Amino acid sequence: MNQEQVGIKTPEFVSLQFQLAGLGSRATAFIIDLLILLVVNILIIIALIIVFAGGRDLLDFTGTDSLLLGITIVGLFLINTGYFIALEYFSGGRTIGKRVIGIRAIQENGHSLTLLSSFIRNFLRVIDNLPAGYFLGIIMIFFHSKHKRIGDLVAGTIVVHERKGKRKKKLSPIEQEIAKKGLTKDDLTIEEWSLKSISQKDWNLIKTYSNRLMQLPTNERSELTLQMAWLLFPRFGLELVGKSNLDLENTLLVLYLILKEEWAYEL
Structure with missing residues (x-):
């Protein structure tokens, strides 16, 4: 099916446009993730056999303790499921496969995945895999108007393409100032819990500050900076003194x- 665009109005009344990820891109990303997990699973199993088999033939499972086998199975399940849950929550809806393909999972309201929504959509992969070979998930993604599988329907999520500019845009005044100062995102480390607590209102506040900064005379610029620092720094656990x-x-x-x-959703 052709890729489609979907319009979303957030609870903050911000209109967003996204390009839905179809079956092909989602399947490719999923295969990449499965290959990564396959390698991890094989390495874990080999390591466990070497450690607990006491040097016996790697294919000799006759001496394997049933409890150890049960723990291994549960552990592998947690690793394989937790891989998707953790990466999508902590990496803005992107697993390694999704990042390579250039897609991401988000909530239907345009916000980033919550831990609960990430857990639901990935835990329900068990149902999407029925009866085998991810058959139900493939059918749902192909025929659903928003390319949703069961996990997406229950969690209230969609998978979209990353927004990448097709042509180089002229830098805005604040972008020129940032480039002039040589500032990058790596200049500051923010705890994940702080980023997850940020709302659209907070983003609008710092965006307005940044866009107005270059238009202000020096004294007003300094005063506004101090006000913003007192307001926002405690939210991020940053020191002012x-x-x-x-x-x-x-x-x-x-x-x-x-x-x-x-938070910037320009296409």
Whole structure:
């Protein structure tokens, strides 16, 4: 089926446009993830056999303790399921396969996956796999208007293509300032729990600050920076004491870069 566009209006009344990921891109990403997990599973099994078989033939399972076998099976299940849950939650809806293909899972309201939605959509892969070979999931993705499988329906999620500019855009004044300062997202480490607590309102606030910054005279620029720092730094667990106004401004601009990747939805 052809890739389609879907419009979403967030609870903050922001209109977003996404390009839905179809069966081909989703299947390719899933196969990449399965290959990664296959290698991990094989390495884990070989390591366990070497450790607990006492040097016996790797194919000799006669001496394998039933409890150890049960723990291994449960452990592999948790690893294989947890791989998708953890990566999608902590990496903005992207597993390694999704990142390679350029797609991501998001909530239907346009927000990032919550831990619960990531858990539901991936735990229900068991149902999507029925009767075998992911048959039900393939049929659902192919025929559903938003290319949803059972896990997506229950979790309220969709899978979309990453928004990448097809042509190089002229840098805005604030982007020119950031480039001039040589600032990057790697200049600041933010705890994952802090990023997950950020709302659309917080993003709009720092975006407005960044866009207005270059239009203000020096004294107003310094005053606005200090106000924003007092307001936002506690949310991210950042210290204000002992920092110059320039340090505060640079930190806020780096925060802008970090949040922009998660909240800027321009196609």
